[in-house]
Amino acid sequence: MNRGYIRLWRKTLDSGLLQQHKVWVLFCYCLLKATYKSRKVIHGGREILLEPGQFIFGRRIASEETGLTEREIRTALASLIKLGILTNKSTNKFSIITIVNWSIYQAPEDDNDQQIDQQATSKRPQTRSKEGKNKGTPEEFSGLFASLLSRFSDQEIIQQAFESIASTRKGNRIADTVKLSILQAWERYTVEQVQGGIRVYLDKGYAEQGKAEKYLLGIIRNQNGQEPKGLGEGFKSTGSALLDDAMRNPEKYRPEI
Secondary structure (H helix, E strand, O other): OOOOOOOOOHHHHHOOHHHOHHHHHHHHHHHHHOOOOOEEEEEOOEEEEEOOOEEEEOHHHHHHHHOOOHHHHHHHHHHHHHOOOEEEEEOOOOEEEEEOOHHHHOOOHHHHHHHHHHHHHHHOHHHHHHHOOOOOOHHHHHHHHHHHHHOOOOHHHHHHHHHHHHOOOOOOOOOHHHHHHHHHHHOOOOHHHHHHHHHHHHHOOHHHHOOOHHHHHHHHHHOOOOOOOOOOOOOOOOOOHHHHHHHHOHHHHOOOO
């Protein structure tokens, strides 16, 4: 019975996953289990909405279907999460696994080209004009994303920041290209400053107020990870009138929801 297919990118030959056989088995298993489109499923008597790249995960079932022990599953899963390849959102009844770059690696050709084109245009406008239709590849995108993500010692808090920012959107999700732009904005600041700012953002529940990445950036930028107070007093210009205005008036730039 034809049940479709997944893509495997040759870049994985350079990732080291092939040498970690149990991690590789679980990674491929996750690719095969993930849904390719938004759909609702019934699990434990409740309806759950799965987005592309997500699936309901259980160690016992995964063990039966892969041949790995539950302990091996747990260890391999921790490795994939640490590498930023997967995220795991757990409840007391089940877990939802999300493949971080699903929309880049597994999207239909047209969608994938459009996303990479947008990233290439914003990241390399001069190169774009010289090379015409030459587009950034998924490997380039993934490499840049992984490089920016790897500088943070607390990967869990970074994922929590992404999830909180996503909660300010109507669909409760943000594209990988948006995550990349956020990481690029954070690149100007130290790891301690970014992680400290995120803790303030999470502790104060700003996402619940609809305050997204621009407000978080204000926290990170203005007071070394402390809550911004009186941006109008003693505010130092960034050199960009638009960014200065966004820092002073974050609500003005809040996305429509």
